[in-house]
Amino acid sequence: MRRSRIGLSLYAVAYLxxxxxxxxxxxxxxxxxxxxxxxxxxxxxTQWYGQMLAxxxxxxxxxxxLEVGAITAAVSTLLxxxxxxxxxxYRVPGGGAVLAFTSLPLFxxxxxxxxxxxxxxxxxxxxxxxxxxxxxxxxxxxxxxITVLMSRLDGFDKSLExxxxxxxxxxxxxxWRVTFPLALPGIISSLLLxxxxxxxxxxxxxxxxxxxxxxxxxxxxxxRFPYKLPAVLALGALILxxxxxxxxxxxxxxxxxxxDGKRAVxxx
Amino acid sequence: MRVKVAMGGVTAxxxxxxxxxxxxxGLALLSPTMIIMVAALAAPLALLTLYSFWxxxxxxxxxxxxxxQYADSLGRPTxxxxxxxSIEISAAVTLITVLxxxxxxxxxxxxxxxxxxxxxxxxxxxxxxxxxxRIFAWKLILxxxxxxNSGLMSLGLIHAPLEFLLYNPFAVVVALAHAWAPFAIxxxxxxxxxxxxxxxxAASDLGDGPVRRFLxxxxxxxxxxxxxxxxxxxxxxxxxxxxxxxVGGSGGVMIANVIEEQFDKVGNWPLGxxxxxxxxxxxxxxxxxxxxxxxxxxxxxx
Numbered sequence: 001m002r003r004s005r006i007g008l009s010l011y012a013v014a015y016l017x018x019x020x021x022x023x024x025x026x027x028x029x030x031x032x033x034x035x036x037x038x039x040x041x042x043x044x045x046t047q048w049y050g051q052m053l054a055x056x057x058x059x060x061x062x063x064x065x066l067e068v069g070a071i072t073a074a075v076s077t078l079l080x081x082x083x084x085x086x087x088x089x090y091r092v093p094g095g096g097a098v099l100a101f102t103s104l105p106l107f108x109x110x111x112x113x114x115x116x117x118x119x120x121x122x123x124x125x126x127x128x129x130x131x132x133x134x135x136x137x138x139x140x141x142x143x144x145x146i147t148v149l150m151s152r153l154d155g156f157d158k159s160l161e162x163x164x165x166x167x168x169x170x171x172x173x174x175x176w177r178v179t180f181p182l183a184l185p186g187i188i189s190s191l192l193l194x195x196x197x198x199x200x201x202x203x204x205x206x207x208x209x210x211x212x213x214x215x216x217x218x219x220x221x222x223x224r225f226p227y228k229l230p231a232v233l234a235l236g237a238l239i240l241x242x243x244x245x246x247x248x249x250x251x252x253x254x255x256x257x258x259x260d261g262k263r264a265v266x267x268x
Numbered sequence: 269m270r271v272k273v274a275m276g277g278v279t280a281x282x283x284x285x286x287x288x289x290x291x292x293x294g295l296a297l298l299s300p301t302m303i304i305m306v307a308a309l310a311a312p313l314a315l316l317t318l319y320s321f322w323x324x325x326x327x328x329x330x331x332x333x334x335x336x337q338y339a340d341s342l343g344r345p346t347x348x349x350x351x352x353x354s355i356e357i358s359a360a361v362t363l364i365t366v367l368x369x370x371x372x373x374x375x376x377x378x379x380x381x382x383x384x385x386x387x388x389x390x391x392x393x394x395x396x397x398x399x400x401x402r403i404f405a406w407k408l409i410l411x412x413x414x415x416x417n418s419g420l421m422s423l424g425l426i427h428a429p430l431e432f433l434l435y436n437p438f439a440v441v442v443a444l445a446h447a448w449a450p451f452a453i454x455x456x457x458x459x460x461x462x463x464x465x466x467x468x469x470a471a472s473d474l475g476d477g478p479v480r481r482f483l484x485x486x487x488x489x490x491x492x493x494x495x496x497x498x499x500x501x502x503x504x505x506x507x508x509x510x511x512x513x514x515v516g517g518s519g520g521v522m523i524a525n526v527i528e529e530q531f532d533k534v535g536n537w538p539l540g541x542x543x544x545x546x547x548x549x550x551x552x553x554x555x556x557x558x559x560x561x562x563x564x565x566x567x568x569x570x
Contacts, residue, residue: 109507
C-alpha cells in the first residue's frame with residue numbers, strides 16, 4: 001500500500017514535468033543570446049524582449065486582442081448569467097435541451113464553427129472585422145460562462161433570495177442586493193476565463209478577422225520566419241506568465257469566494 | 269384617458285402573469301442567449317449544410333442542389349485516406365491521453381489529502397496558456413535543429429540529427445496528447461471523487477486485494493468519467509488545424525487542413541462544406557460506436 005502510494009506520487013511528479021517542461025522551453029530560449037533555438041545555450045540576453053516590444057504590428061494586434069477579449073468576456077458573461085439564472089432558478093420547459101444546445105460549441109471543431117460563421121456572414125453581406133471575431137468568440141465562450149455561473153448559482157441557498165422577496169424587495173433589488181453579490185465570485189471567474197479563451201483563440205479569428213489581426217493571428221504569421229522566432233518566444237513567455245496569473249486568480253476567486261459572498265450580503 | 273387605464277390594466281395583468289409563471293420568466297431570461305446561439309450556431313450550421321449541396325462556379329456558387337460534393341469528398345481516395353488518418357490520429361491521442369491521465373487523476377482523488385485544489389490548478393494552468401505556442405513548443409523540441417537533437421548532439425550521444433521526430437503523425441499525436449491532457453484529468457478526477465469510499469472499504473472487508481478492488485469497484489465506477497474524457501478529446505481533436513499544420517508535415521495532414529484550403533487558397537467553399545459535414549458525421553458515428561461499446565463493457569463488469 002505504502003509502496004504503491006510512493007509510486008503514484010513519483011508518477012504525478014513525472015506527469016507534471018511532462019505538462020510543464022515543453023512549455024517552459026519558451027521562456028528559457030527567450031533569454032538565450034542566439035537566433036537559433038537549440039542547445040547549448042549561448043548566454044543571457046533581454047534583446048528579444050526589446051525587439052518584440054518595439055514591433056508596432058505586435059502592439060496593434062495586442063490591442064485588438066485585448067479589446068476583443070474584454071468585450072467577449074463582458075457579453076458572454078452577461079448572457080451566461082441570464083441563462084444560468086433561468087436554468088437554476090426557474091423550471092423552464094425544455095431546460096435540459098437548452099443546456100445541451102448551448103454546450104454544443106464545445107463538441108464541434110473550431111474549424112467547422114469558423115467556416116459556417118464565415119458562410120453566414122458572407123451570404124448576409126456583413127464585412128469581416130473585429131466585431132465578427134467577437135461574435136465568433138462569444139459563441140465558444142458562452143458555454144464556459146454558463147458552466148461556471150450555474151455551478152456558482154447552484155451552490156448557494158435559494159432561500160436567501162426568497163427571504164429578500166418576502167421582506168418586500170422587488171425582483172430587481174433582490175438581484176442587486178442578494179443574487180449579484182453571491183454570484184460575484186462566479187462572475188469574476190467567468191469574466192477571466194472567457195477573456196483567456198478569447199485572447200488565446202486562433203482558428204475562428206483567422207477566418208473572421210478579415211484584414212485585422214489578433215495576437216494569435218500575428219504570432220501565426222511570425223512562425224514562418226526563423227529569424228523572428230526569438231521575439232515570438234519572448235512574447236509567448238509573457239503570455240504564459242500573464243495567463244497563468246489570471247487563471248490562478250480566477251480559480252482562487254471561484255473556490256474561496258463563497259464566504260466572502262455571504263459576508264457581502266450580510267454587510268449590505 | 270379610459271384607454272390608458274384599460275392599457276394599464278392589461279399590462280398589470282400581464283406583469284402579474286409574468287411574475288407568477290416560472291416558465292415564462294425563465295424563458296424571458298433565456299431568450300437573449302438563445303437568440304445569439306441560434307443566430308451564431310444553428311443558422312450557420314444550417315447554411316453550411318445547404319452550401320454542401322451547392323457547386324462552386326467561378327467566384328460565385330451554383331445553387332442547384334446536388335450530391336456532387338459528397339461524391340467527391342467520399343469518393344476521392346486522398347480525401348478518404350484523410351478521414352481515416354484524422355480518426356486514427358485522434359483515437360491514438362484519446363487513448364494515450366486517457367491512459368496517462370488516469371493514474372494522475374487517481375492520485376489527486378485518493379492520494380492527496382489537503383491540497384487537492386492546488387494540484388488541480390497546477391494541472392490546468394498549462395491548458396490556459398496559448399494553444400498555438402504550446403503546439404509550437406513541440407516543433408522546437410522535435411525539430412531537426414531542435415531541443416532533443418541539439419541536446420543529444422551536445423552530449424555526444426548522436427552524431428547526426430534524428431529526422432524521424434518531426435513532420436509525421438507521431439509528432440501530431442505527441443503534441444495533441446500534451447495539449448489536451450487537462451480534458452482527460454478533470455472528468456476522470458470528478459468521477460473518482462464521487463465514488464463512495466465505503467464501497468471500497470466493503471470490497472476490502474469482503475476480501476478483495478487492492479488490484480481486484482480496483483478492477484471490480486473503482487474502475488467500473490469511474491467509467492463515466494473515462495467515457496466523458498474520451499469524447500471531450502476525440503471529437504475536437506479530429507478537427508484540429510494548428511497541430512498538423514505546425515508539426516504534421518505532409519504525412520501528418522488532417523481533414524481540417526484540407527477544409528481550410530477549400531475556404532482559402534482553393535476557393536471551393538461547397539466542397540469544403542461537404543468535407544466538414546462528412547467529417548462531423550464520421551466522427552459522430554465513431555463516437556456513438558465507442559460510447560456504445562464502453563457502456564456495454566461497463567454493464568458486463570457490473
